[in-house]
Amino acid sequence: MILAVGLQLCIQRVKGLSGALDDFRNVCTIYSPKYAEKTFKCLKDFNRGVALFTCPKTPIKCLSASLKICFIAEDYFRRNDKACEAEILYCSGLRKIFPVEVYEKTILKVIKHPIRYAARHTSDELRRSSADLQGIMHVTPPMSCAEVLRTCKELSNKYGYADVNLQTLQHKMYPNIFGLGDCTPGITNKTSSAVGAQSQIVYQNVLSIFRGKYPIAHYDGYTACPVVTGYGTCILTEFDYNNKPCESFPWKQNSESRLNYFLKRNVLGKLYWRYNVKGKSNFNRNLLKMFKFRR
Numbered sequence: 212m213i214l215a216v217g218l219q220l221c222i223q224r225v226k227g228l229s230g231a232l233d234d235f236r237n238v239c240t241i242y243s244p245k246y247a248e249k250t251f252k253c254l255k256d257f258n259r260g261v262a263l264f265t266c267p268k269t270p271i272k273c274l275s276a277s278l279k280i281c282f283i284a285e286d287y288f289r290r291n292d293k294a295c296e297a298e299i300l301y302c303s304g305l306r307k308i309f310p311v312e313v314y315e316k317t318i319l320k321v322i323k324h325p326i327r328y329a330a331r332h333t334s335d336e337l338r339r340s341s342a343d344l345q346g347i348m349h350v351t352p353p354m355s356c357a358e359v360l361r362t363c364k365e366l367s368n369k370y371g372y373a374d375v376n377l378q379t380l381q382h383k384m385y386p387n388i389f390g391l392g393d394c395t396p397g398i399t400n401k402t403s404s405a406v407g408a409q410s411q412i413v414y415q416n417v418l419s420i421f422r423g424k425y426p427i428a429h430y431d432g433y434t435a436c437p438v439v440t441g442y443g444t445c446i447l448t449e450f451d452y453n454n455k456p457c458e459s460f461p462w463k464q465n466s467e468s469r470l471n472y473f474l475k476r477n478v479l480g481k482l483y484w485r486y487n488v489k490g491k492s493n494f495n496r497n498l499l500k501m502f503k504f505r506r
């Protein structure tokens with residue numbers, strides 16, 4: 212059995228958020244398909260005031276997405292002559308804006324007027340008065356492992372994630388059970404790139420089990436995410452369990468560049484649909500190795 216039930220949004224954990232997303236014209240989130248389109252409408256309708264972007268302290272899907280939307284909004288306001296009317300605030304419940312030091316430094320440099328950043332700030336409640344103000348609020352809701360796994364004490368750890376070995380992804384109690392994706396513990400940035408890397412490990416280890424052998428393939432925590440910093444620029448992050456960068460390409464991924472953006476916009480999406488979702492993500496890595504890139 213392979214556990215791959217992902218994370219769930221805990222919108223109800225922020226008092227008033229559920230109603231606000233439905234009823235207030237200026238509260239949105241890209242994290243739910245239901246409100247993703249509303250987000251662009253909010254950006255278009257924004258004229259002046261505070262644009263508040265939040266990030267909770269719980270683990271979330273793609274940490275960078277909460278940042279990307281803030282950077283994209285700032286660029287959108289600038290291109291549409293709304294920037295000088297905007298006060299943009301990125302409030303994160305986390306101690307650091309990004310878990311990997313080198314990327315953190317670059318991201319902090321990207322944050323400049325009119326964006327301000329506050330660490331260790333979360334909102335537990337959304338009051339009518341705050342949403343009535345001019346401006347917009349983009350909320351990244353708190354998340355937890357999917358209910359079905361979280362409530363199954365036999366299969367989950369004390370935090371509700373699949374209780375698997377971080378390297379082999381095999382369940383600690385049941386050798387015929389594996390974990391895959393966002394519902395596994397340890398990954399510092401839960402992404403589909405991580406799922407792609409993990410799926411090869413799970414595949415090899417499941418075959419080993421079928422053959423009566425021990426699972427020996429090890430996942431190193433590889434995760435990757437493009438941090439889009441505007442329309443045309445991007446930082447390409449790739450790192451492992453130890454928050455050590457493990458970059459694939461021979462150019463400087465850790466700086467805002469058009470090349471990173473080109474790759475994100477024109478190449479990664481195609482690779483994702485063609486290979487990742489079909490379980491062939493090793494193709495990407497083998498291709499990079501063929502060109503003697505680093506991974």
Ligand SMILES: Cc1cc2nc3c(=O)[nH]c(=O)nc-3n(C[C@H](O)[C@H](O)[C@H](O)COP(=O)(O)OP(=O)(O)OC[C@H]3O[C@@H](n4cnc5c(N)ncnc54)[C@H](O)[C@@H]3O)c2cc1C
Nearest residue numbers: 216217218241242272273276357359392393401402403404
């Ligand atoms: C806005 C946003 C931007 C992102 N950007 C990137 C990016 O640029 N790059 C990147 O690599 N990743 C990105 N991600 C992250 C990526 O989408 C996730 O990490 C990935 O989808 C995780 O895959 P998963 O299969 O583990 O979980 P999911 O994709 O969440 O799939 C889990 C599935 O299990 C189902 N499920 C849950 N409970 C049950 C049950 N009881 N019975 C049956 N089915 C159940 C769920 O309905 C769901 O379909 C982004 C995510 C978001 C939200």
